[in-house]
Amino acid sequence: MHISEGVLSAQVLIAGGAIAAAGTAIGIKKMDYDKVPEVAVFASAFFVASLIHVPIGPSSVHLILNGLMGLVLGWTAFPAILIALLLQAVLFQFGGLTTLGVNTVTMAVPAIVCYLLFHRLALSKKQWLSITGSFACGAGAVFMGAVLVATALVTTGEAFAPAAKLILLAHLPVMAIEGIITVLCVKFLRRVKPEILEATYAR
Amino acid sequence: MRGKESTHKNVYSGNMGVAMLVLLIITFFPAPALAHRVYVYAWVEGNKVYTESYFSSGDRVQKGLIQVFGPEGNKLLEGRTNEKGEFSFDIPQRTDLRIVLNAAMGHKGEYLLKADELGGAFSPKTVAKGPKQATKAAASQVGVSEEKIRAIVEQALDSRLQPIARSIAKMREEKGPGFTEVVGGIGYIIGLMGIVLYFKSRKRD
Numbered sequence: 515m516h517i518s519e520g521v522l523s524a525q526v527l528i529a530g531g532a533i534a535a536a537g538t539a540i541g542i543k544k545m546d547y548d549k550v551p552e553v554a555v556f557a558s559a560f561f562v563a564s565l566i567h568v569p570i571g572p573s574s575v576h577l578i579l580n581g582l583m584g585l586v587l588g589w590t591a592f593p594a595i596l597i598a599l600l601l602q603a604v605l606f607q608f609g610g611l612t613t614l615g616v617n618t619v620t621m622a623v624p625a626i627v628c629y630l631l632f633h634r635l636a637l638s639k640k641q642w643l644s645i646t647g648s649f650a651c652g653a654g655a656v657f658m659g660a661v662l663v664a665t666a667l668v669t670t671g672e673a674f675a676p677a678a679k680l681i682l683l684a685h686l687p688v689m690a691i692e693g694i695i696t697v698l699c700v701k702f703l704r705r706v707k708p709e710i711l712e713a714t715y716a717r
Numbered sequence: 718m719r720g721k722e723s724t725h726k727n728v729y730s731g732n733m734g735v736a737m738l739v740l741l742i743i744t745f746f747p748a749p750a751l752a753h754r755v756y757v758y759a760w761v762e763g764n765k766v767y768t769e770s771y772f773s774s775g776d777r778v779q780k781g782l783i784q785v786f787g788p789e790g791n792k793l794l795e796g797r798t799n800e801k802g803e804f805s806f807d808i809p810q811r812t813d814l815r816i817v818l819n820a821a822m823g824h825k826g827e828y829l830l831k832a833d834e835l836g837g838a839f840s841p842k843t844v845a846k847g848p849k850q851a852t853k854a855a856a857s858q859v860g861v862s863e864e865k866i867r868a869i870v871e872q873a874l875d876s877r878l879q880p881i882a883r884s885i886a887k888m889r890e891e892k893g894p895g896f897t898e899v900v901g902g903i904g905y906i907i908g909l910m911g912i913v914l915y916f917k918s919r920k921r922d
Contacts, residue, residue, distance in 0.1 A: 518755075518825040547917045554910035558903045565899065601905055605898040608754055 516564075516602070516617055517666060519610030526669045531615030534596060537622055541592035549590055552710065556583045557594040561601055564608060577688065581655030582696045584625030585636060585648070586703070586710060591625040592618070616666055624658035636700055637711055644704075645697050652696025653689040660685045755826040757783070757818035758886040761808070761835055762879050763872075769887075770802045770818045770826070777802030781820040788813045811835050828886075 522530075545553060556579075563577040583591040596618045602608040609617045628651045635647025664678035703710055755778055759768040766785075770778035783804045784795040793809040798818075814830040 516754075521819075521825050545913075547914070547921065550910055550913050550917065554906050558906045561902050561906065562899060597906060597909065601902040605902050606754070 516599075516609030517613045517620075517663065519612050521670055522613060522616060522666060523669055526666055527612055527616060530613075530617075530619045530666070534592070534615040534618040534622070537589070537592035537619070537626070538596050541590045541594075544588065545590045545593065549587075553587060553590050553594045556587055556591070557598045559583075560595060561598040564602055564606070577695075578621065578656055578659060578692065579695070580621045580625040580659060581628050581652035581692055582699050584627075584629035584655060585633060585651050585696065585700065587625075588629050588633075589626060591629070592622045595622040595625065620659050620662040620666065623662065624655040627658060628655040637704075644700065648697040648700040649693035653693035656685055656689045656692050657682070755781070755818055755820045755824045757816055757826040757828045759814075759816050759828050759830050760879070760882040760886045761830070762875055762882075764808055765805050766808055766814070766816075766830065766835075767805045767883075768798075768803065768816055768818075768828070770798050770804070770820070772820075772824075778818065778820045781818050784817045784819070785809065786815040786817065788815075790815075808835055834882075 560579055560583060563579045566577045580591070580595065583594060587594055596614070599609060599614055599617050599621070600611075603611055603614060632647045632651040632654065636644055636651055638644045638647060660681045661678060664674060664681050667677050668674045700711065755770060755772055757768055757770040757778075759766050761767075768783060770781050770783070772778060777800070778798055779800050779802065781798045781802070782795065783798060785793045785806065787793050787810060793814070794806055796804050796806065798804045811832060813832050814835075816828045816830060818826040818828075820826070
């Protein structure tokens with residue numbers, strides 16, 4: 515869901531840049547010493563995830579992993595996503611430097627919203643609640659990202675309903691896959707290293 | 718202090734686990750085809766410009782909007798790609814042509830077709846000016862007009878060069894991320910992590 519350069523208007527680009535800067539500032543403030551390696555690992559994962567292509571329909575979509583990032587990183591997902599997108603723009607020519615702010619917002623805001631909404635549920639003692647919460651977090655973050663991209667595109671004159679429909683339809687399989695991946699990762703992390711998830715919760 | 722160290726160790730081992738998991742996920746999906754960028758490239762054949770558009774995953778862009786702009790940014794024509802991602806049009810003018818593909822969902826690609834690439838279809842007057850008389854004389858002796866020879870040669874050249882022109886156009890556009898870029902990017906992130914940790918650790922002391 516990278517928006518290419520030259521698609522959006524200047525106002526949208528500036529607004530996106532401002533929100534991304536604010537979110538990144540909060541994220542950096544909340545990033546303490548122990549958190550840095552986690553942020554780096556997830557930034558790498560996000561960076562590589564965009565190369566994993568889900569072949570579906572007339573368009574092309576890829577893994578995003580922003581729900582999982584939100585769950586583990588909380589607010590520090592903002593700087594992680596910003597760095598990963600910057601490197602994707604420079605090295606892969608995905609997205610672009612001018613759209614960096616907007617792309618960061620469309621990926622990181624859903625991550626944080628899902629973290630705030632589903633974190634408690636995902637860490638529930640009851641297993642089925644935890645699975646539901648994790649799945650909702652992974653799928654919901656992709657869903658919200660798609661809605662945000664559609665919103666940004668509306669400003670270019672693409673009608674909202676068809677644009678949103680197209681993007682959501684294209685991302686339905688990604689939502690399902692990301693939901694499952696998030697469930698597996700949460701299960702794995704809770705068994706192997708529960709502090710990673712709970713540390714975010716405490717903050 | 719000892720307690721602090723041990724918690725660090727735990728965090729790192731946890732991260733190793735995450736990294737392993739990510740690797741597993743990546744290998745689990747067997748075709749890490751490249752996604753999320755659109756390519757458009759164009760070549761000339763006779764009086765027509767042919768374009769092909771596809772996603773970086775290799776899928777064709779269907780019903781993508783192609784717009785062609787002149788050097789001053791003026792729109793010359795537009796059209797939609799067919800289900801094979803192809804779109805062709807007659808050469809509108811003999812200048813640089815900027816071919817812009819808009820594949821919806823915020824995907825946009827561009828290809829610049831230089832004026833001299835349109836040359837194959839140039840009218841005779843710009844091509845030969847000097848030895849015109851001589852060739853004309855020679856041609857009239859054989860009994861075939863100069864124009865006819867030129868047309869035949871051009872046609873033959875076009876059909877021979879077309880696949881080459883096409884693959885050159887494709888190669889010029891196609892610069893998907895390779896192994897180097899992926900590993901390099903991860904390297905950058907690890908390097909940044911080192912820098913951040915360095916400054917954070919100085920602050921703690």
